[in-house]
Amino acid sequence: MKKSWxxxxxxxxxxxxxxxxxxxxEDGYQVDTASNGQKALELAKSTDYVICFIDLKMPGGMDGxxxxxxxxxxxxxxxxxxxxxxxxxxxxxxxxxxxAQEYIVKPCNPQEISMLVSRILKLKKLQSENAILxxxxxxxxxxxxxxxxxxxxxxxLALTHDIASLxxxxxxxxxxxxxxxxxxxAIHFSGDRAAKPFIxxxxxxxxxxLLESELFGYEKxxxxxxxxxAKGKFELADGGTILLDEIGDISPKLQxxxxxxxxxxxxxxxxGNAEVEVDVRIIAATNKNLADEVKQGRFREDLYxxxxxxxxxxxxxxxxxxxxxxLAEHFVQRISCELGKDISGVSAAALKLLIAYDxxxxxxxxENVIERAIVTCRNGTLDEQDFSWxxxxxxxxxxxxxxxxxxxxxxxxxxIAALERKHGNVKEASAALGIDRSTLxxxxxxxxxxx
Amino acid sequence: MLAQxxxxxxxxxxxxxxxxxxxxxxxxxxxxxNLDGPIAVVSLCRLHQEFYGLPADESLLRExxxxxxxxxxxxxxxxxxxxxxxxxxxxxxxxxxxxxKEEQYCARCGTRLVERFTSLGGV
Numbered sequence: 001m002k003k004s005w006x007x008x009x010x011x012x013x014x015x016x017x018x019x020x021x022x023x024x025x026e027d028g029y030q031v032d033t034a035s036n037g038q039k040a041l042e043l044a045k046s047t048d049y050v051i052c053f054i055d056l057k058m059p060g061g062m063d064g065x066x067x068x069x070x071x072x073x074x075x076x077x078x079x080x081x082x083x084x085x086x087x088x089x090x091x092x093x094x095x096x097x098x099x100a101q102e103y104i105v106k107p108c109n110p111q112e113i114s115m116l117v118s119r120i121l122k123l124k125k126l127q128s129e130n131a132i133l134x135x136x137x138x139x140x141x142x143x144x145x146x147x148x149x150x151x152x153x154x155x156x157l158a159l160t161h162d163i164a165s166l167x168x169x170x171x172x173x174x175x176x177x178x179x180x181x182x183x184x185x186a187i188h189f190s191g192d193r194a195a196k197p198f199i200x201x202x203x204x205x206x207x208x209x210l211l212e213s214e215l216f217g218y219e220k221x222x223x224x225x226x227x228x229x230a231k232g233k234f235e236l237a238d239g240g241t242i243l244l245d246e247i248g249d250i251s252p253k254l255q256x257x258x259x260x261x262x263x264x265x266x267x268x269x270x271x272g273n274a275e276v277e278v279d280v281r282i283i284a285a286t287n288k289n290l291a292d293e294v295k296q297g298r299f300r301e302d303l304y305x306x307x308x309x310x311x312x313x314x315x316x317x318x319x320x321x322x323x324x325x326x327l328a329e330h331f332v333q334r335i336s337c338e339l340g341k342d343i344s345g346v347s348a349a350a351l352k353l354l355i356a357y358d359x360x361x362x363x364x365x366x367e368n369v370i371e372r373a374i375v376t377c378r379n380g381t382l383d384e385q386d387f388s389w390x391x392x393x394x395x396x397x398x399x400x401x402x403x404x405x406x407x408x409x410x411x412x413x414x415x416i417a418a419l420e421r422k423h424g425n426v427k428e429a430s431a432a433l434g435i436d437r438s439t440l441x442x443x444x445x446x447x448x449x450x451x
Numbered sequence: 452m453l454a455q456x457x458x459x460x461x462x463x464x465x466x467x468x469x470x471x472x473x474x475x476x477x478x479x480x481x482x483x484x485n486l487d488g489p490i491a492v493v494s495l496c497r498l499h500q501e502f503y504g505l506p507a508d509e510s511l512l513r514e515x516x517x518x519x520x521x522x523x524x525x526x527x528x529x530x531x532x533x534x535x536x537x538x539x540x541x542x543x544x545x546x547x548x549x550x551x552k553e554e555q556y557c558a559r560c561g562t563r564l565v566e567r568f569t570s571l572g573g574v
Contacts, residue, residue, distance in 0.1 A: 019474035025486045027542060028531030083476075107478045111544035 005121060006030045006047055010040040010067060011055040011083065016106070020053060027114060037062030037070065044074045051120055056084040056091060056103075065098050072099055079120050134195070146182060147330050150320035156312060157186070163310055164191030169262060171247075171307045172285040174314030177364030180285040181243065183314060188241040193281060196240030199233050203254075204246035212254060213270045222271025234267060234278050241281040247307065248288035248299065255300045262306045282307075317359040317366065324355050327363060331370040332382065343374055346382045353387050412447045415440070424451050462571070463489055463527050465520060471496040481543060482519050484526035491523035497546060511550075518552045525560065528567045533560050 007029050011017045017033040024031045032047065034040040036058055044052070052071055056064035068080045082095040082103040095103050102116055146157060163170065164187050172180045181200060188198045206214055213222070217232030233242060250258070261267050266277045284307045293299035317324065328346050336343040346354070359365055373386040403410070414433065422428040430440040444451065472480045472494040481498070484491035498515040500508045521539040533540035536548070538557035543549045556564060 013475070015475045020476040022483065022486070023474065023477060026484070026526055026532060106476055107473060108476070109544070110477045110480065113477070114542055114544060 005050045005124075006032065007117070008032050008034065008040060008043060008047070008049040008052045010034045010037065010052065010058075010064075012036060012058045013055075016055070016083075023110070023113065024117070027117070029117070036060065037064075037067035040067055041070050041074065044071050044078070049075060049078050050124055051079050051081060051117060053081050053083055053104075056082050056095065065095060068095075068100060069098060079124075081116065081120075146179065146186060147326050148320065148323050149326060150315070150323050152315050153320060153323070156183070156314065159310075159312065160187045161190060163187065165193075166191075167279075167281050168309045169281070169307055170283045170310045170312060171290070172283060172312045172314065173290075174285075174287065175316045175360075175362055176287045177362030178314040178316055179363055180287075180314060181245065183312060184241070184243045184283045184285060187283060188281075191281075193240050197237050198241050198243070199237040200243045200245060201233050202245045204249040208251040208254060211250065212257070215254075216257070216267050216269055217272075217276075218270035219272040222269070226271065229269070232269065234261065234280055235276060237280045238278045239280075241283060244282065244284045246286060247284040248286040248290055248293055252300070255303050259300065259303045259306060262303070317362045321355050324359075324366065325351055327366055328354055328370060331367050332374065335367075335371050335374050339371075339374060341374055341377070342380060343377060343382060344380050347384065349384045350382050350387055353384060353390065357390055408447075411443070412449070415443055415447065416449060419449075419451050426451070463491065463524065465524060465527075466490075466492040467495065467516070467520075468492065469495050481549065482523040484523040486526050486531075487529040488527055491527050493519045493523055498549070503546065514554065515546075515549050517554050518549055521554070521556065525556070525564065528564055530560055530563060530567075533557060535559075 007024055009017050009020045009024070009031060010033070011020070012035055014035065017035065021031040021033050032043055032049075034043055038061060040052070040054070043049075049071075052068070054064045054067050054071075058064060058067070062070070064082055064084075068082065071078060071080065079101040080099065082092075082100045083106055084091055084095075084103060085106055092103050101120065104112065104116070146153070148154060148157070160183060170184075170187060172183055174180050184200075185198060188194065201211075201214060203211060209223075213226075213230070213232065215232050215234055217230050217235055218226050220226055220229050244258075257267065262282060265279065266275045268275060290299055290304050290308070294301050294304050317327075325346075328351065332343055332345055354366070354369075361368070369387065369390060370382070373382050377383075377386050403413075405413075415429070418429040418432050419426070422432060426440055426444075427437055430437045433440065435443075443449075472483065472492065474480060474483065479497060480494065482491065482493035493516065495512070495516060496502060498512055498519065500506060500511060518539045522543075525540045530540050532542040535541060535557045536551055537553045538560055539552050539554070540556065540560045541548070541552060543552065555561075
């Protein structure tokens with residue numbers, strides 16, 4: 001592990017160079033040495049040094065600071081530690097100003113060097129890990145990951161692109177499962193706030209007081225259990241974006257607090273008396289019709305207009321049926337890969353069934369349906385049978401009107417209808433009704449039905 | 452300099468001195484060795500209790516010396532510092548850390564040492 005880090009020691013005195021290198025080698029690092037700035041630069045061109053120890057005073061040509069600046073030009077990521085024989089504040093300040101990470105006075109305490117090196121390496125590891133994760137996340141949420149060929153969706157995506165770098169508040173409307181969070185992330189990760197945090201708060205999940213401290217943070221002693229000051233989501237999202245999901249569900253008091261944040265970008269922590277200022281882009285999402293909520297007096301009108309600067313309405317899946325085959329294909333590929341099953345696609349008949357279905361749970365439901373089908377699928381293609389359970393979904397029976405009769409009468413009619421459909425087969429009729437065969441016989445006797 | 456005193460059939464030589472050691476870069480050392488090389492040296496100076504203003508303790512000095520000898524010899528056989536604080540190969544920058552070590556290599560360093568011995572043709 002340690003071997004992958006290479007350290008460079010630059011000093012005009014050979015003994016210095018070698019003794020330092022020997023010490024670092026004993027600690028398990030790979031170490032190169034150079035006796036002057038020129039040689040150091042030659043080495044830095046071919047090797048990616050993580051740390052460079054550079055002597056401040058070197059005769060002939062380049063001194064330590066110059067060498068450091070040149071090395072930084074070649075290897076901007078390398079940490080430079082300046083070695084100096086005399087501890088003068090001036091040189092130390094100059095070295096740090098020019099970009100040295102640290103400086104040490106020789107001869108120095110062995111513990112100091114070991115700690116310095118391990119501290120810098122720890123930081124490097126975190127930085128590289130962080131860079132990898134960032135890349136992963138931004139790749140996950142780029143625009144083209146929203147799969148569509150629906151003109152309305154394409155228009156919507158173009159809009160999110162145009163507004164990505166603005167700070168204006170966005171209100172995303174859409175039924176649950178349409179991908180409100182995905183759109184919010186796409187806005188965040190394609191704008192200039194991409195490198196800053198993206199924080200999601202589900203407003204419906206928490207009670208008023210909890211949500212308040214969640215959003216604004218609290219001071220020590222603000223309430224029982226507040227043992228230390230805590231930052232709220234608004235502070236954590238500073239410089240980035242906050243997504244307030246289910247905004248239609250917040251209480252009138254929080255609506256007032258939120259209005260203030262939107263107007264002034266400042267707030268108080270719970271129990272605090274110092275104002276906190278933040279630079280946050282706010283995206284709100286809801287599956288309710290906020291205009292209706294305003295009319296009914298449940299949502300503040302002024303807050304509604306503040307939130308609704310840019311409105312994005314995501315169409316439900318049933319209004320963009322042409323996307324169903326694309327999405328299904330995408331989910332099959334992703335999920336079969338995740339579950340380690342070799343499924344090549346969806347059969348034409350099954351696709352027809354999927355397109356005809358109403359999808360009350362939208363894209364999320366489609367994703368779940370595909371996952372379930374993949375789990376139970378026994379051959380390489382998802383067939384009609386793999387989705388047979390979908391036909392009995394409540395979506396199809398939404399328009400069914402209940403006749404104005406007693407419950408007994410209703411049951412009697414249901415049994416007769418089931419028997420007729422199954423041509424008098426009691427076993428199949430009982431299965432369709434979801435009851436036991438003997439129970440059905442009892443009921444036949446009870447309602448005096450002959451079959 | 453030590454090398455010339457080594458008998459012809461020796462593969463490693465370790466010097467023990469009472470003088471306080473330092474290298475140009477560092478203020479002090481308990482010992483120093485050629486990594487994967489023939490020569491090592493251990494200083495007893497900072498292993499004495501007297502150095503820290505405490506009464507002399509012969510057996511403690513012996514223990515510390517054994518640990519530091521194991522440490523420097525380990526380096527001459529190519530071992531780097533170990534992250535297990537009880538292993539003699541761990542890095543000690545003050546005397547309490549030396550006292551925290553045991554007089555036996557940890558399993559990992561021990562295995563590596565045996566591997567080295569075998570590759571050297573059994574010393």
